[in-house]
Amino acid sequence: MKYRTRISIDKLFKVVFKATGMLVLALLGGIFAMLVYNSISFFLDIKPLDFITGMEWAPTAKTPKYGMLPLIISTTVVTFGAMIIAIPLGIGTAAFISEYAGSRLKNILKPAIEMLAAIPSVVIGFLGIVVLSPGIANMADLPNGLNALNGAILLAIMALPTIITVAEDAIHAVPNAYKEASYGVGATKWQTLRKVIIPAAAPGIITAVMLGVGRAIGETMTVLMATGNAGLIPTGMFDSVKTMTATIAIEMGEVPYQTTHYYALYAIATVLFFMTLFANIVGEFFINRIRKYHAV
Amino acid sequence: MKTKLSAKNLNLSFADKQVLKNISVSFAENEITALIGPSGCGKSTLLRSFNRMHDLFPYAKINGELFLEDLDLYAKNVPVTEIRKRIGMVFQKANPFPKSIYENIAYGLKINNLPCNKEVVQKALEEAYLWDEVKNDLKMPATRLSGGQQQRLCIARAVALRPEVILMDEPCSALDPVSTLKIEDLIKHLKKKYTIVIVTHNMQQAQRIADKTVFMYLGEVKEEGTTDDIFNNPKNEMTANYISGYFG
Amino acid sequence: MQYKTNRLSTVIEWGTLLLSTIIVCFFLFVIIWEIVSKGASSLSWEFVSAIPKDGMTAGGILTPIIGTVLLTLITAIFAIPFGICCAIYLNEYAENNWLTRTIRAAIRNLSGVPSIIYGLFGLALFVQALQFGTSLIAAGLTLGLLSLPYIITTTEEALKRIPNSMREAALAVGATKFETIKDVVIPSAMSGILTGVVLTLSRAAGETAPILFTGAAFFINGSSGYLNQEFMALPYHLYMLSTQHQSIDQVRPIAYGTALVLVIVVFLLNLTAFYIRYKYRKNEN
Numbered sequence: 001m002k003y004r005t006r007i008s009i010d011k012l013f014k015v016v017f018k019a020t021g022m023l024v025l026a027l028l029g030g031i032f033a034m035l036v037y038n039s040i041s042f043f044l045d046i047k048p049l050d051f052i053t054g055m056e057w058a059p060t061a062k063t064p065k066y067g068m069l070p071l072i073i074s075t076t077v078v079t080f081g082a083m084i085i086a087i088p089l090g091i092g093t094a095a096f097i098s099e100y101a102g103s104r105l106k107n108i109l110k111p112a113i114e115m116l117a118a119i120p121s122v123v124i125g126f127l128g129i130v131v132l133s134p135g136i137a138n139m140a141d142l143p144n145g146l147n148a149l150n151g152a153i154l155l156a157i158m159a160l161p162t163i164i165t166v167a168e169d170a171i172h173a174v175p176n177a178y179k180e181a182s183y184g185v186g187a188t189k190w191q192t193l194r195k196v197i198i199p200a201a202a203p204g205i206i207t208a209v210m211l212g213v214g215r216a217i218g219e220t221m222t223v224l225m226a227t228g229n230a231g232l233i234p235t236g237m238f239d240s241v242k243t244m245t246a247t248i249a250i251e252m253g254e255v256p257y258q259t260t261h262y263y264a265l266y267a268i269a270t271v272l273f274f275m276t277l278f279a280n281i282v283g284e285f286f287i288n289r290i291r292k293y294h295a296v
Numbered sequence: 297m298k299t300k301l302s303a304k305n306l307n308l309s310f311a312d313k314q315v316l317k318n319i320s321v322s323f324a325e326n327e328i329t330a331l332i333g334p335s336g337c338g339k340s341t342l343l344r345s346f347n348r349m350h351d352l353f354p355y356a357k358i359n360g361e362l363f364l365e366d367l368d369l370y371a372k373n374v375p376v377t378e379i380r381k382r383i384g385m386v387f388q389k390a391n392p393f394p395k396s397i398y399e400n401i402a403y404g405l406k407i408n409n410l411p412c413n414k415e416v417v418q419k420a421l422e423e424a425y426l427w428d429e430v431k432n433d434l435k436m437p438a439t440r441l442s443g444g445q446q447q448r449l450c451i452a453r454a455v456a457l458r459p460e461v462i463l464m465d466e467p468c469s470a471l472d473p474v475s476t477l478k479i480e481d482l483i484k485h486l487k488k489k490y491t492i493v494i495v496t497h498n499m500q501q502a503q504r505i506a507d508k509t510v511f512m513y514l515g516e517v518k519e520e521g522t523t524d525d526i527f528n529n530p531k532n533e534m535t536a537n538y539i540s541g542y543f544g
Numbered sequence: 545m546q547y548k549t550n551r552l553s554t555v556i557e558w559g560t561l562l563l564s565t566i567i568v569c570f571f572l573f574v575i576i577w578e579i580v581s582k583g584a585s586s587l588s589w590e591f592v593s594a595i596p597k598d599g600m601t602a603g604g605i606l607t608p609i610i611g612t613v614l615l616t617l618i619t620a621i622f623a624i625p626f627g628i629c630c631a632i633y634l635n636e637y638a639e640n641n642w643l644t645r646t647i648r649a650a651i652r653n654l655s656g657v658p659s660i661i662y663g664l665f666g667l668a669l670f671v672q673a674l675q676f677g678t679s680l681i682a683a684g685l686t687l688g689l690l691s692l693p694y695i696i697t698t699t700e701e702a703l704k705r706i707p708n709s710m711r712e713a714a715l716a717v718g719a720t721k722f723e724t725i726k727d728v729v730i731p732s733a734m735s736g737i738l739t740g741v742v743l744t745l746s747r748a749a750g751e752t753a754p755i756l757f758t759g760a761a762f763f764i765n766g767s768s769g770y771l772n773q774e775f776m777a778l779p780y781h782l783y784m785l786s787t788q789h790q791s792i793d794q795v796r797p798i799a800y801g802t803a804l805v806l807v808i809v810v811f812l813l814n815l816t817a818f819y820i821r822y823k824y825r826k827n828e829n
Binding site for chain 1: 553554557558560561562563564565567568569571572574575578579626629630632633634636637638646647650651652653654656657658659660661662663664665667668669672689692693696720721722723746747749750751752753756757779780782783786787796799800803806807810811814818
């Protein structure tokens, strides 16, 4: 190839590569613009305050009601329940893998966690229907087990791989010198773990939890299949709930384009977007603190 | 003797840190010049500015002039790939491509539109004293060679392009004494055809192979002259202290 | 006495951690056991090679299998080149300025955006604005967008592992920057890139939410496979059979079989990725 051609190709690809970088910005910008545009269309009809604080979600009623409080509460209840299960299990498993497991056990456990992460959400949701639901119904003497508890358990399973992996990284990254210093003053392994390693890894563990929260809030298929989808404000874990993601998934397929109801679903998506964004930003804040700390 | 490579009032800084200060130096044709000096004195930086390796870093600012004979190396219309073809480079750590031995030599020839066939590859490997050891496994991945062999392959890769100058950045620092001797032998043999500038930390190595030696300290050239003069009759006190091991 | 209580508490403490690990593994075991034990009886050559019959109460799942394969292919064709190019830009070209930092922040945020929102975006952009309608291509592109941040991140990590000396080696023999990337950097990083790509595709193959409104269909008569038409896909098929079908109990065996096939597909892709990574690490040492 002639030198001139080579230089032209070189220059051309520099532009191509840069353009793909811009594509990413365009993608996030596009998603954001879509959410904002459709939400504005919605808020021309419905007051934002009524939307956020309304106690009833009944868009197909005679006088449609667009109160998303039940949906927010449902999402919160299920996510909260999932975290109560997943946080202790996740941190415990991460500590076990990092501090106690030998290298051979590690080589089994880590791929097992990756396998758990690989299982599609629709399969987990399916098992919520066929395994967990009858189980819960039997135990609590209910007609069926499609409720908040079911969703929380499934979401916990889905969030666990994220929490374990990130927390394990954080625990693993604690400098050996800390541990040695602790053993040096006569602390046991457990004392070292609780008083030295976990506090030192705390920012990373918080990041792990926040990423798990983000994942749980945004998860659609499992909650759609396993929580019963009743649009009322739940009073307990045995109540059927309808989360924000499930509402979008169910109603978007049936609603005519460019009606208030259609726009309402985008408004829910906007709230959802900011909730997950918040969870991820908090997570990132703590991971950056670790990075700075280790840089020093 | 004819000057092959030279720098005139060269200043170089990375971001705010000035690394080379007003350097004027010249290297004669078909000679081996050693650049010595303590770590961080800028000898590698100087070496790398001759084949424009700093182009990679947007923060490197270069002022001054560099010449290959009378060609201005940083002139706007000079193709950088052409410069790198004429000024070859061998690095501190052997860095063969993750390709076969044959491909390692052939790659540079192909992209530069030079004739590429088995004879050319063989000739380059012979010149680097490597042919006899690898002639039966030219298809083998180069990464399977020993460290010393890899470094000689990198030298073969550079000489295959028939450069005029070969820059060497501490080529033996990662090698055992036997491989080092082999490469030193090779370098002495190569000077018949090429001009060689070599950065080294090893005083004995500089004395064994170099015709001229340049002593650098904190980004400046403190003294230059024949290797004999620098090591046996240094004029600068700093040079005397460095070569006798007071610092560095 | 003192010593004894210490030992007892050590066992309890150690046991707590072990127990949580066992519970997590138990979850995995239950999932796999349930799917394999109940799905295996549905699995046969006919099941994977016949199209659904009699309102999907009989026959096989060939149509959704084909749909998922084609869908994943479109995702790959779109996301791989764009993802790799973007990673190359970030790792090889981009300076550390506000633009680069913004792009990186955008990628991190995009990987946290819920998949259902990608579904909405695909609906707004591909189905409505670009007038593709609900179709295979619209759903494939939507999944492609979803996969983009993962491919970028994993590719960039693979590129980061290539030492600078490799790039210098190519530049020093007169290669241009693009030739250096094409001939040396990418081939050296290939196994790392491939691992990331395969893992991302396995994720995309199991996604349901993004294809809900962009083209997945309850049932398609005959063969699917046209870019501009709706399609059946394994995850969506499982969702439909387990929640929306009029005779849910009758189709349960088919649902189990579908779940098993889906899990097998995803695990095979994951195993491929593990294998590539394992081989790569072995070569490295």
